Amino acid sequence: MDVIEALRMSWRSITDHKLRSALTTLGVIIGVAAVIAFVTLGASLQADIVQTLAGDTTDVMYVSAESQTEGEIGVLPSRGQAVFTDRDVDRIRRIDGVENAVPVGGFATAGVAHGDDTVGRQFVTVTTPGYFGVNDQTIVAGRTFRSGQREVVVNQQAARMFRGNVSVGDEITFTRAGSGEELNATVVGIAKSPDRSGRVQSLVGDDRPAIYAPADPYYERTVIAPSTRSEQRVYAQVLVRVDDVERIEAVQGRVYSYLTQRSDARVLKAQGNQFEVLTHEQIVDQIERISATFTAYITGVAVISLVVGAIGIANIILVSVTERTREIGVMKAIGARRRDIIQLFLLEAILLGLLGSAIGSVVGLASGALATAVIGLPLEVRPIWFVVAVVVGLLVGIASGLYPAWSAARTDPIEALRHE
């Protein structure tokens, strides 16, 4: 039978029951919309990460000692165990291919005061003067701090944090959390955050107010270094910059073997912890993996709603077959073969599936666009999703229509003609 004619008949059967058809397709609409929305969101997140991190500061590595929990990001600030001694940092700096290495540690304050304005609960990053060079942070005003001096650098966000902005030469006072010890410092420089934007910056902490202080004299966390048997400062992270990006993997290997074979950290670290030496690229990979896992998980949930939608279509086509038993009998009497009947009902199911996936795609794209706009991500849309959505609609239609259509086709015309 003529497909156009079959389409017209199936379409008419759908439009004659508008409410029923709408409710039937709702399951598929929700399923497809959810998949498209979450995939859009996931892809936009990944695109943001790739845009902001890839190709940017790829010559930096982050060294830390992590407890091995699957899927966690090792570079987030103040995570990991403080195990890297001054000697370790010094030795890493001298590894072939390393341009510079700086320790990164920190302590919490109960509050930071500037003039008569106090801001509570700030974290002070302690490091060495080389930090800003390694981390690609420009000092926009003043200069970097000197070791052994009561000097600090704040970033622009921290400078704006106080009423009356902080400028170079101002005095600030911070209160060490726990001991309540008051520490004075002169602000000698204002640093700009690295030129990274978007979500990753907040993941790494770059867009938050930050105060950088020299380890000497502000950092009090020390251990007896196993190698020298002397008291040394100990840090949770080491930031390493390589002199040649091309050789970053080799350097990574050398840093790792130093850590595992000769470092203080190898003795100091807890049994279950492992060294992480991560390049930017690997961090991007990690974040991408996490967001892909997340997307897959949500998509899985959405697929369940697609299955429910397919069952809904199957159900309504079965009802439709029962309702139209007599019509099926008539069509058979006037010459319809099994395949004509199958075609009619299968087309009806496929039309419902396609309709659902088409509407679902639009709804999903709109939700995804809205969500990315709210979060502030670049919208990432790939046309292939819509091709997939149409194919899914087709498959849902076929899967849900096959049995009802088959059962319609095997209707006995004599019985069907007697059916009221």
Add this chain to the structure above:
Amino acid sequence: MGDGTPSEDARAEAVVSLTGVYKVYELGQPVPVLDDLSLTLAEGSYTAIMGPSGSGKSTLLNLIGCLDAPTAGIVEIDGRDVTTLSEDERATVRGEKIGFVFQTFNLLPRLSSLENVALPLVFRGVAREERRDRAAELLERVGLEDRMDHRPTELSGGQRQRVAVARALVNRPTIVLADEPTGSLDSETSGQILDLLDRVHAAGNTVLLVTHERTVAERAERIVHVLDGTVESVEELGGRRTASANDRWT
């Protein structure tokens, strides 16, 4: 012909022929419905079948209409043995050679008159233009040229049955099977439909009418009385003879 047993001469012009047909339904135990029934319908003839309910006349109609196959015996349509055909093959024979008119019209509710009439041609793969032309022509013949785009619910009972008659003729059938075609109509409309069937017959079509009303049956050339699954008697009414096959109405 006339005694229900096909002779060599009758077979030549027979369009439908049943020879020694049995039909047994298995309803827990075998229930014989048709018992050694033989019947021949000549081309261009107009036959009425009468019989009490349970006599087997519906089953007989189903066999001639290729909706069912006999348990034993031979059913031939246009000289072709349709006894052993598969379900789809029977559907094809129905589409090509049979025109059904039902008591309850049995039009498809979502299709217009024109689409209903054209539907058998859809299943035969006739091109759209040709389907429409042919359906429109037949609707004109039954006097419904101004109701072509109406759906069945927008038509009266008599109009619906006229659409159904047009649909039965659209495939230029070998035989038109009318099963109680006036059973759902008032007497005046019934008369109109029977007049229409007369015209269909006069134009050269072979018509088989099943009814339990004597007055309706008397429109035919002969009445076949069926009882207990076999032909009890054949009553020749004489009178009208068919026109030649050359000026078939359709």
